[in-house]
Amino acid sequence: MLELDGLTKHFQSPDGEVVRAVDEVSLSVSAGEIVALYGPSGSGKTTLLKLVAALLPPDAGKVVVNGCEVSGLSGREAAAFRLTEVGLIRQTADFVPGASAIDNAAFKLLGRYRIKEARHRVEQLMGELGLGERLTHRGSQLSGGERQRVMIARALAIDPALVLADEPTGNLDSRRSEEVLRLLRRLSHERRTATILVTHDPLAARYADRVLELHDGRLRPHISSVASA
C-alpha cells in the first residue's frame, strides 16, 4: 500500500546549518494498518507527512502509494492525488468559514459531485461518527471533539487509500481523544486505509497496530512500546 524508501529531506536553517528533518526513512504500511508515529518536537514528523502527501519534494528516496510513485508528481498531479487518495487530519479543526458541519465533511467531494449528492454521500458517515444531530451546525456551534470528528469525516469521505493525521487529538481532553482514536481505528480497519498517526498522545499507542518513533529525522521503534512489548 504505502512504501517509503530512503526518504530524505534536509533544510537549510537561517544560520546556515543543515537540519536533517527527515533522514533516510524507509517504511511500509499495509492497507487497514495504523502506524503511530511519536517523536520529540522538531524531530521531523510533520515534514515526513508533507513528503508522503506530495506537498514537498524529497531530496532523496521515494514515496510509492499503490504502486504509483508519488514523489515525482507535478503540482497539479499532486493536488489530484491528495483530492482523491489522501485524507488529511490536522491538529486544529479548521472549518471552511461559515460552512455547516455537513458541508465541511463533504468539502472534498465538491469537485466530483453536485453539492446535494456530496452531502448525501457523507450523511451516513456523519451518523457513524455520532454527528447525525449536528449536520447543519456551524464551527462555532460545535465542541472541539465534534469538530475533529467532522474533520475525520472529511478525510474518510473520499474513501482514501491513505490517511495522514497530524496530532488529531492535540487539542482534546483524554476522553474525547479516546473517542476520536477509537473511531479512527475502527474506520481505517473497516475501510482498509493505511494510516499514519503522528502524535504526542500516550493513549494513541493503544489504538495503533505499530508504534514507531522519529528522532532527528531517523525512524526507530518506540522505546516505551518496545519496553511494554
Place this chain on the structure above:
Amino acid sequence: MKLSNIASLWWIRLCARLGQELLALVGIAVGVALLFAALVANASLVGSFQRTMDAVIGQARMQVTARGGGTINEQTAVKVRQLDGVAAAAPVLEMRAQVVGPDGARSVVMIGVTSDYTQINGTITRKFAISYLVQQSGIALPAPVTKALGLALGQEASLNINGVDRRARIAAQLSSDQIGALVDSPISVAPLRYAQELSRQPGRISRIFVLPEEGRDAQVADALRRLAGAELDVRPADFEAQLFRQASEPSNQSMAMFSAFSAMVGFLFAFSAVLLTVPARRLVVSDLLLEGYGGATAMKVMLFDALMLGAAASVVGVGLGEQVSRHVFANPPSFLGLAFPYGTERIVTVSSVALAVLGGVVASCVAVLAPTALAVRAERRGEVGLPVRRRRALSTKLLPVCGGIALATGAAIAFSAPDSVSFALAGLVLLTVAMLVLLPVSVQLLVASVDQLTASLRSVVPYIATTDLRSSTARVRALAVTATGAVAVFGSVALQGAHADLQRGLDRTSVDLSSIGEVWAVPPGDANLLATVPFDAPQVDALSGIDRIDSYRGSFLDIGDRRVWVIGSPTTARHPVPRGQVREGDTALVAPRIRAGGWVVLSTRVASELDVGVGDRVVLPTPVPTSLRVAALTTNLGWPPGTIVLNADDYARLWGSEQVSALQATLSPGTSPEEGARALRAALGPGSGLDVQTSQTRERDQRAASREGLVRLSQIALLVLASAAIAMAAAMAGLIWQRREFLAFVKLEGYSTGEVWRALVVQAALLVGAGCVLGACFGLLGQQLLARALMEVTGFPVDYALAWPNALITCVIVTAVVVLVVALFGRRAAGVEPERGLG
C-alpha cells in the same frame, strides 16, 4: 500604558502588517483626495475672480457706471474728483477685445487707464510703471497671453474691438512679478486715450473708481448719487464680485453637493479599507484585556493607531488630491467667463487642507474605534452569545422593513418630481440609506440564487467563492466592498444621468437661441457667443438669396445683484422667445406679444427678484426707464443669473441707442444657410470685422460652451468611479490576502491552483457586480431626484430621460476593472504553497 510604549507597540504591529495597513491607507487617501480636489475647485472659482477684481479695484471703495452697460462722458470724472471728500477718482474704459497673434486668438478685457489709476493702487499698476505705459501708444498683455499668441514685445497685434479690426503695438508684457496672480487672467491694460482711439469712443469712459477720504464714505456716496442722476449708477467698488458670487452660486452649490457626496463615498472607501485591519486589531484588544490592561488603555492604543493611520493617509490624500485638482480640474467652467473675466488660478486655502485632513482623520478614527469599542464591550461583558444573537434576529427582520420603507418613500419623492431642493436631497439621502440597509439582504438573496443555480455543477468553485458571504466575521468585510461599489455607482449613475438631463436641456436651448436668426453677423471672439457687444450697424444693400437683414440687440443688465442676460430679438423673428422654455404664461401669445412690442419675457428668478408675475407691469433699470408688461416667465436659458427677452426696437428705446449686437439675415426660400452666409460675408466686405455664422455654427459653439460649464459634473462622476474601482480592488486584494491561510487549506485538501483562482475571480465578480447593479438601480431613481435638485439650484432647463445605457456601461466597466485586478492579484494568492496549511 505610557505614550512611548503605545508608540513602540504601534510600530511593532505596523511592521508586522505593513501590507494591510497600506491598503487601508490607500482607501482613506483616495477619499481624502476626492474631498480635497472638490474643495479646491470650489474655492478657486470664486477666489480667482475675487483676486482679479481686487487687483483691478485696488483701494477704491465706490464706483460710478453707466446704466445698462453703456459709456459716460469722461468729464464726469473731473466733476467727481472735485467733489468734497473724494481722495482719488480713476476713470477707466473697459471693452471686450479679441487679440490675434500669429499663433492664435484670445478674448480679453481691455482696461484703458490714466495715471490717476496709480492713486487707487490696484495690483495691475502697483509694481509696473503705469506712467511709462500711459505715454505709449500700445497695449500691455500678460506674458502668458503674448506667449500663447506668439507675440513679442514691440510687435503689432491685430485687435477686434466692437466689430472693428484694428492694430496695436505690444508696449509691455506683464509678468507675475508685476501683476501677481493676475497673469492668468484674460486682461489687457492700455492708456485711456489709446483705448478710446482703438474703440472709436473718444471722450468716453465706462467706469469711475472712487476712493473717498477716510471716514467720508457716506457723504461722498450722497454727493455721487446727486451727481449721477438717472443715467448713472453709484455702487460699491466690489460690486462685480457680488454679481459674480451670485452668478456662480449655482455652480458653487452643485459643487458643494458633490463635495459632500465625495466625502461620503470617501468615507465608505476608508471604512471598507479599515475593516480589513479590524480582525488583527481585535486580537490586540483582546490580548490587552486578557493581560489585565483596562478598556481605556485598549482604546488609547487603538486611538493612536487611528490617528497615525488617519494622519498618514490624509497627507497622501492631500498630495493625490493636489494632482487631481491640477490635472483633472485644471480648467474652471468657462461659461461665466462670457460675462466675467476671471483667471484660472488654483486657490488652495488653509481651510480646504484642514477640512480634507480632518475628514481623513475622523474617518480613520470612526472606522478603527467603532469596532474596537464593540469588541471591548463584548469582552467586558464576557457574554458574546445571547445578546448578539438577539440583535442579529432583530437586524434580519427589522432592517429590511426599514430599508423597504426608506426605498418606498425615496421612490415616491422621485416620482412626485418635487420642486424643492431640500425635498429632492432628502429623497436622495433616503435612497442611499435604503440601498445600504437593503444591501445585506440583497447579497443574501444573491448567495441563495447562486447556490440554486450552481447546484447542478460539479465544482468547488462557487462554494469557495461564496464562503466569505456565509461566515459572519468575513461577511462584514465583503459587504463593505459591495457597499463601496454600490455607493460609488449610485452616485456616478445619478450624477451622469442628471448631467445628461441638464445637457440635453441646454442643448435644446442652444438650438432655440441660435434659431432666432438663420445667419448671424457678430464681432468675433468667445464673448459674442451671447451676442452682447454693441457696435454700429454697417449699411448692407439688398442681397440675392437674403430676404431681410434685421438688427439684434443684446447685453447684460445688472438687476439687484444679478448680471442678467438681455436678448433683444428682431421684431420680425419667427421665434423671438426660445421655444419650449416658457414655464408660465400663454405659450401661443408670447411670440406675437414680444413682436408687437411693449412686452417682456423674464426668467423666473429675475421675475421674483423684481417681484412681478405674468401680466404685471415692470420698469427695468435701463438708461431710459420704460414700463413694459410681462408676457411670460421662462427658464434661465442656461445663464445662471437669469434672462430677459424683448424685441430689438424696445431694446433701442430702453437703452437710448441704435447700436446693434448682431445682424440677422432671413434667407429667401431655397437658399441654404451656407449660401446665405457667403452672400452676407461678401456684402459686408473684407474690412467689416464681423464674423458671419450660420445658426448651426452658433448652436455648435454655444453647445460647446455650455458643455464646458457642466464638464465638472461628469469629471466628478468619473473620478468617483475610478477611485471606487481602486478602493474596491484594494479592498478585494486585502480580503484575499487575509484568506491565504484558508486558500492553503483548500489546496492542502487537493484542490488545484486553477480552481482556487477561479473561485477568487468569481467571488470578486459577485461582490462587485452585486454592488454595481444595486447602485445602478438606485442611481437611476436618484438621477430623477438629482436632476430635480440641480434644476432648482441652477435654474437650467432640464430634459429628463432614464440613463440606463450609461448605468449598464458603468456596471460593466467597474466590475470588469476590479475583476481584472483581482484576476492578476489572485494569481499570486492562489499560488500559495499548500504545505503552509499543515503548519
